[in-house]
Amino acid sequence: MTHVQPITEFFTEIWSRTSEPLPPPEQWVVWATAAAALVLITFGPSWRLSRHVVTIAHEGAHAFVALCTGRKLSGIRLHSDTSGLTVSYGKPRGFGMILTALAGYVGPGLVGLGAAFLLRQGYAVGLLWLLIVLLALMLVQIRNWFGLLSILVSGVVLVLVSWYAPTEWQTATAYLVTWFLLIGAPRPVLELQRSRRSGQAKTSDADILAKLTIFPGLFWVGVFLLVTLGALVLGSWWIGAWSVSDLPKFGDLPKF
Template identity: 55%
Template sequence: MKFSDLWHTQAVPELWITGLAALAALILVGYGPAWRIARNVVTIAHEGGHALVALVFGRKLDGIRLHSDTSGVTVSRGRPDGAGMVFTALAGYTAPSVLGLLFAWLLGIGRITLMLWFALLLLAGMLVMIRNVFGVVSVVTTGAVVFAVSWFGSAAIQGAFAAFGAAFLLLAGIRPVIELQRLRARRQAPSSDADQLAHLTGVPGAVWVGVFGLVALASLGLGGWLLLPPEWTITLTG
């Protein structure tokens, strides 16, 4: 691969390839043992969302930790309330779905290599702020896989991998929201993002869980449509 390839458009994967990629992603999300491993990628996106939005709102980022139980924590400094803190808390559970939607859009317009290198850029930026060994290993491993596919993979392999990555993030954005509500129902997550948002805004935590879920479902619907080949979208829309 050449760096000039970043700006070239590539053929969108055929429908059967996208379908198989989505099926593989669905199995990964739905099968418990596989999910326990794959969820680390979701945690990376979750904590990366917190970190990115914190920086956008001018908060000082102290560090990110990723743990082997797939939990994570992002520490930032700034005003303890206000819009910056609200959007920082809101960004975690919505980040995987929004990122999956962005990837689906880039894939849909044929910017597959650009999508993969954008993912690498995000991982590299996050790596600088990781403050524990497991977090470093998790981010580096994820980045190594993406780099290998983008640098050594053929156009077909890149397309299939990109479809899998987008579909995985879109599908995986839903399960953590369900898990969160289950924990909250058992009173096992008193400091969750939803409860922090409830403290910041006065809006009940259950409402914020609903917001997380709506973002995930809307992203899945729109992202799934974007992943369809162009000829299918033309047929479906008339």
């Protein structure tokens, strides 16, 4: 019992932190984290490093959808050049394979959208712990050393912030991660099309989808871009303190 009690108290404390909604941060925090995310994404050196976060979300989305559609997951690899590979087995064609191939490029934006929804409900700390759980689940499927290092570093940073940082810093970190996923998701799609145009991405997700469906690869690039931009717009609406109640009522409109 003496060994079980500290563990029970630890998880009780985590549940207490994650299940308690927090008041929204001041607007300057929301937009400062958005600006910081934008700098990370648009500045070349920082993007080359931070892009690994998008790759983790990309490959995690492939893995999640593969499992949900009944495919057998073999492993995930994350590479130092920010590329990745998720291997699953099942029917080589069909709806499950299409959804699995589709999930990668839209994954970071949709994860960011889900994170924005949690932030809108006040669960900033809960979001951080949920991301830690998802990283832990990915960890058991990692099949190379760099991938292991990427997941461990990301997880340790989130654990340290979630357990030791003041609530204000936890909230700011949750907003930064969310903005980064939302704003950063469209950029790999644009990079994909550049690579396809130069003939360097013949086995990309878009080209795999072209072989699985009647639509060309460019169509699927357009789908990726539409979904990621849509997630960015909706997610920004949710966490930018805009709501339907903020819009002018019909009776408040100026009369001419």
